[in-house]
Amino acid sequence: MIKSLAVDDAGRIIARASRPTEVHAGQDRVVRNLAAAVEDVTRQLEQAGAVMGDTMTKSIGVGVPGVLNVEKGLVVASPNFPRWEGFPLRARLEAAIGRPVLIENDANAAAVGEQWQGAAVGLKDFLFITLGTGVGGGIVLDGRLWRGPGGRAGEFGHVKVMAEGGEPCGCGSRGCLERYANASALERYVLDALPGGTKSDLQRLAYDRPDAVDPAMIAQAAQAGDAAARAAYQRFAVYLGLGIANVVNLLDLRHFILGGGVSESFDLFAPRLRDEAAARIYGVAIDEIHILKARCGNEAGALGMAYLALEKS
Ligand SMILES: [Zn+2]
Structure with a gap:
């Protein structure tokens, strides 16, 4: 799904729209949908009398999942956009929209959004982690995004947590x-736990239709005290804690902001996450490590892009 926001100079959201991405329909369609999402918010602003003609938008930022060459405006690699390697996304968007466009990795953009208006306001050094279908990261060091020389810094989801297999x-x-x-x-954790004889509200459902078990259902069951669902969050927390401890040991970061759909269940995994991280960090007291829930929800990325675009304009 493409989410578009129009933001004024003061950072207030003044229009919103969404469009399907339709990756399956090919690059031209995705570019058209992105351009249409920009038109949607522009039309809203015009109807509201907020802007007119050339003054309507100073600059446009587009957050994209995957590794990008931000300077050249290219997609380098993206699991969400298979076979898009080398695609000149920025040039194609600029041709479709007729305005300058900035592109950025979506997790990096969300890190900036949280730094601007969310849980990372005032923080100079932190890792933003997105927990959803994928796991992404955005590193901010000394107040600025750290992209690395190849633009792929912050690929927290691809930190290894298994030595074999x-x-x-x-x-x-x-x-x-x-x-x-x-x-x-x-x-997977819930389904693994069920045949072991664990009593669960999810049991009947999982036996009948394993595909029907989704994260929202697991969260609901865990909130209600279901053992299998709670155990799944504990296992999840062990791995995430391991990943966070690795980052603390490598970069000495003290703040971690957790966003993405799974972070809605923050309270279900945060205590165990903290314990697991505490057991693995070296030379820093766990009291100095702050693991926080993001505040900008699924608009963090679009807000961050607006900030980056305003900064560039
Ligand atoms: Zn991987």
């Missing part, structure tokens, strides 16, 4: 954190 990952490797701390890992 391990679940195959969309990146082509195995044992990546993403496969152990994403939404489908929660489903």
